[in-house]
Amino acid sequence: MATYFRRVIIGTVAIGSGVYVVSSLTNDEKPWAQVHAASQCRPKRPLPSRDEQIASLQKEKFDILIIGGGATGAGCALDAATRGLKTALVEADDFASGTSSRSTKLIHGGVRYLQKAIMQADVEQYRMVKEALRERANMLESAPHLTRPLPIMLPVYTWWQVPYYWVGIKMYDIVAGSKTVRNSYLLSKRRALELFPMLKGEKLRGAIVYYDGQQDDARMNLAVALTATRYGATIANHVQVLSLHHKTENGKRIVAGARVRDEMTGKVFDVCAKCVINATGPFTDSIRKMDDVKVKEICSPSSGVHIVLPGYYSPDQMGLLDPQTSDGRVIFFLPWQKHTIAGTTDMPCELTHNPKPTEEEILFILAEIKHYLNCDVEVRRGDVLSAWSGIRPLVSDPNKADTQSLARNHIVHVSDSKLVTIAGGKWTTYREMAEQTIDAAIEACQLKPVQNTSQTWGLQVEGAHGWTPTMYIRLVQDFGLESEVAQNLANAYGDRAFSVAKLAQLTGKRWPIIGCKLHPEYPYIDAEVRYACQKEYARTAIDVIARRLRLAFLNSEAAQEALPGIVDIMAEELNWNEEEKKKQISLASVFLQEEMGHKMNKVSREKLPINLSADEVQTYIKRFQIIDKEKKGYISINDIRRSLKHSGDEVSGEQIHEILKEIDTNMNGQVELDEYLQMMSAIKSGHVAYSRFARMAEMEEAHYEKIKKKITVERSGGGL
Numbered sequence: 001m002a003t004y005f006r007r008v009i010i011g012t013v014a015i016g017s018g019v020y021v022v023s024s025l026t027n028d029e030k031p032w033a034q035v036h037a038a039s040q041c042r043p044k045r046p047l048p049s050r051d052e053q054i055a056s057l058q059k060e061k062f063d064i065l066i067i068g069g070g071a072t073g074a075g076c077a078l079d080a081a082t083r084g085l086k087t088a089l090v091e092a093d094d095f096a097s098g099t100s101s102r103s104t105k106l107i108h109g110g111v112r113y114l115q116k117a118i119m120q121a122d123v124e125q126y127r128m129v130k131e132a133l134r135e136r137a138n139m140l141e142s143a144p145h146l147t148r149p150l151p152i153m154l155p156v157y158t159w160w161q162v163p164y165y166w167v168g169i170k171m172y173d174i175v176a177g178s179k180t181v182r183n184s185y186l187l188s189k190r191r192a193l194e195l196f197p198m199l200k201g202e203k204l205r206g207a208i209v210y211y212d213g214q215q216d217d218a219r220m221n222l223a224v225a226l227t228a229t230r231y232g233a234t235i236a237n238h239v240q241v242l243s244l245h246h247k248t249e250n251g252k253r254i255v256a257g258a259r260v261r262d263e264m265t266g267k268v269f270d271v272c273a274k275c276v277i278n279a280t281g282p283f284t285d286s287i288r289k290m291d292d293v294k295v296k297e298i299c300s301p302s303s304g305v306h307i308v309l310p311g312y313y314s315p316d317q318m319g320l321l322d323p324q325t326s327d328g329r330v331i332f333f334l335p336w337q338k339h340t341i342a343g344t345t346d347m348p349c350e351l352t353h354n355p356k357p358t359e360e361e362i363l364f365i366l367a368e369i370k371h372y373l374n375c376d377v378e379v380r381r382g383d384v385l386s387a388w389s390g391i392r393p394l395v396s397d398p399n400k401a402d403t404q405s406l407a408r409n410h411i412v413h414v415s416d417s418k419l420v421t422i423a424g425g426k427w428t429t430y431r432e433m434a435e436q437t438i439d440a441a442i443e444a445c446q447l448k449p450v451q452n453t454s455q456t457w458g459l460q461v462e463g464a465h466g467w468t469p470t471m472y473i474r475l476v477q478d479f480g481l482e483s484e485v486a487q488n489l490a491n492a493y494g495d496r497a498f499s500v501a502k503l504a505q506l507t508g509k510r511w512p513i514i515g516c517k518l519h520p521e522y523p524y525i526d527a528e529v530r531y532a533c534q535k536e537y538a539r540t541a542i543d544v545i546a547r548r549l550r551l552a553f554l555n556s557e558a559a560q561e562a563l564p565g566i567v568d569i570m571a572e573e574l575n576w577n578e579e580e581k582k583k584q585i586s587l588a589s590v591f592l593q594e595e596m597g598h599k600m601n602k603v604s605r606e607k608l609p610i611n612l613s614a615d616e617v618q619t620y621i622k623r624f625q626i627i628d629k630e631k632k633g634y635i636s637i638n639d640i641r642r643s644l645k646h647s648g649d650e651v652s653g654e655q656i657h658e659i660l661k662e663i664d665t666n667m668n669g670q671v672e673l674d675e676y677l678q679m680m681s682a683i684k685s686g687h688v689a690y691s692r693f694a695r696m697a698e699m700e701e702a703h704y705e706k707i708k709k710k711i712t713v714e715r716s717g718g719g720l
């Protein structure tokens, strides 16, 4: 054992020194001082309306047309526009509606990839990590409001892992060089449990903490797209490419634009461009086939599911990652927007615009995280507030002869007809991917940019210019906003938060003066919906609940509850009639049910066998009969209203319907005994965390017992 331990230390130190030398020799860091002065100035161009963007798409001739408004496409639009190229971008659904809003939200180099690079002496892999670490620094710098450094703990369970992990993580710092977020450090078991109190203490030897970045991916995507349009790009969401146009140049067939459909109006029109870029993530092959029907497919889609749990599953300022579980997988839970994200899975999947998490994937993640938490945290199915699936665009490289093996990094490919495809990669490297793509486009299509080189290194995105970590205090003091609401506005919109606050309604209360909440448990307010429609191109209720606000991703139930209020505000902004409002609510409800895991929870509850003891069944039958005074055999809305009155609660009609909805699985507007027993059984097994109906039934029984006692005393008193 001692010899083994010595070898581990000698090995890790030797590798560490090697990396230090390689890192020094390959140091090609871009200093911040080189950042173009213009990148720190706020671009003056006002945001055109969506109608103006559509008109511009139809009448102008562009240098570049980008297909896809995810991180990659938006990054390309920003790179091209800041070089002075006439740029257009069309997105079939909404900005970030694909993989780019469904990521783990980490801005990272990849600790695991570094481990592989070192263990397998793989220079290509090492370069990938180094590049990503450099881009990590750029993202944190260019959007400080939407990103933050996040400490992540690696728990260590055997002594020999301590030097192994520590040296590995130190290398991560060294490879990042001056762009390191913060230095990593070693923790004793006691300190580890102080910082991550819900961690299981048994067998824990200590921990190592390293830093990566974290972001709000959908809002970052939007910020990049909005910045591109501030620099002159024409961008339009809900515009789908139907086919590509080709022309003949010097006897060769060359891509010259695309036929598109505005999904909001159904209008089909052509967009002309000297160069077309395919940035459609997992859908890359669909566009490649529009260029050449016979082309070989390069994308192997793989789905990754995340679940969202309440904030108490992790400390607010510390994530946890096990890079090597016993069966070789990564498991993590990370704090995000006062909740905890846990994940993930990696399964080959069908390509779809609407990936859905499955119950098996959700249960798999829950089972994994159980290993790490102490007995005070009972890991329950009912705690899953939301679950989503994202599709990884894993691609093989068409530039290489061996097209079977997957590319480790992104690929940029120019077809014979000059369609430029950018595919693969990761969120963290979107800027660099865009730089390489626009370089390739300029060369392939002989474009004449004002600036030959990329201008995006250090370029601040929408909202970043006047942002400071304490800016939210001005929002509280100048506008009379609640502190939590102001913090949320400052982090989501940066210095544009003041424009959002100006749209907020008076609350009519002494405090806060403005900002009516869309849901009592979340800091989102009315003004954000108006701003989303006026300035951020939100056109559907899903655009708002999922990507302008992140409510659908955080809590699908709360999103469902907030939906009618959000649709009312959108109707005022976008002139929707009653029919359109109904349609939007219905589409958004299906999205929450199918894509945010809302339905899964209900279905899995229905499948549960009733696991109550005979005594428990008796107790619940008694409670049921107390509420069902008229012995109808079911509990009606009126019964619920009466019971709530007994407990002295002021509850609105809408809230009573919400309480009923929780339990009424067959949706017939009443509660049957089997539904009640099913709910109590689900609570017992942890499938359901909490039920307002169950609590109400318990209180109604207490009320009934009190009355019964009172009657007995009065009667006996009268008798004496």
Ligand SMILES: Cc1cc2nc3c(=O)[nH]c(=O)nc-3n(C[C@H](O)[C@H](O)[C@H](O)COP(=O)(O)OP(=O)(O)OC[C@H]3O[C@@H](n4cnc5c(N)ncnc54)[C@H](O)[C@@H]3O)c2cc1C
Residues within 6 Å of the ligand: 067, 068, 069, 070, 071, 072, 073, 090, 091, 092, 093, 094, 095, 096, 097, 098, 099, 100, 101, 102, 103, 104, 105, 106, 107, 108, 239, 240, 241, 242, 279, 280, 281, 282, 283, 303, 304, 305, 344, 389, 390, 391, 392, 393, 423, 424, 425, 426, 427, 428, 429
């Ligand atoms: C589970 C998971 C976790 C991840 N976590 C991280 C992480 O923590 N950090 C990290 O750096 N990376 C992460 N990634 C990777 C990262 O999210 C992706 O690499 C990135 O989001 C891909 O962006 P994209 O723009 O290429 O694709 P997408 O975001 O999918 O965008 C492609 C867009 O093209 C549009 N489109 C398709 N067809 C058409 C058409 N015909 N006309 C117009 N538009 C069209 C789609 O609607 C879509 O919006 C993760 C990926 C997954 C799956």
